[in-house]
Amino acid sequence: MSVIKAVVIFIIISLTTNLRSPNANIYYQIFILSYMQFSSKLIEEAVQAFASLPGIGKKTALRLVLHLINQDKQVTEQFTDAIRNMRRNILHCEVCYNISDQNVCTIAVIYGEIVV
Numbered sequence: 001m002s003v004i005k006a007v008v009i010f011i012i013i014s015l016t017t018n019l020r021s022p023n024a025n026i027y028y029q030i031f032i033l034s035y036m037q038f039s040s041k042l043i044e045e046a047v048q049a050f051a052s053l054p055g056i057g058k059k060t061a062l063r064l065v066l067h068l069i070n071q072d073k074q075v076t077e078q079f080t081d082a083i084r085n086m087r088r089n090i091l092h093c094e095v096c097y098n099i100s101d102q103n104v105c106t107i108a109v110i111y112g113e114i115v116v
């Protein structure tokens with residue numbers, strides 16, 4: 001499949017579909033999965049990022065990206081903020097090495113109070 005033919009098909013789909021309708025995403029998804037031609041470098045990078053997660057293939061990654069595009073920007077930003085904050089601030093407990101928000105987790109504190 002040549003790139004030109006793929007682009008022509010995409011243009012036909014775009015012209016015959018209301019791009020704000022829920023079906024537009026399905027057509028877009030079918031187009032991308034059929035020809036692996038992304039209309040946006042930003043979408044392609046986001047799909048690659050999701051597809052790097054365990055258990056997430058390219059098809060699922062694209063579905064997630066298109067879902068996020070359809071959300072309000074505020075909802076998507078809350079999603080990305082949650083991941084960014086988690087990654088920046090997560091710690092391992094100094095006592096038991098459990099994943100924690102603090103240097104010493106609540107389990108270690110409670111256990112320390114019982115033992116001491």
Ligand SMILES: [Zn+2]
Pocket residue numbers: 093094095096097098100104105106107108109
């Ligand atoms: Zn701990």
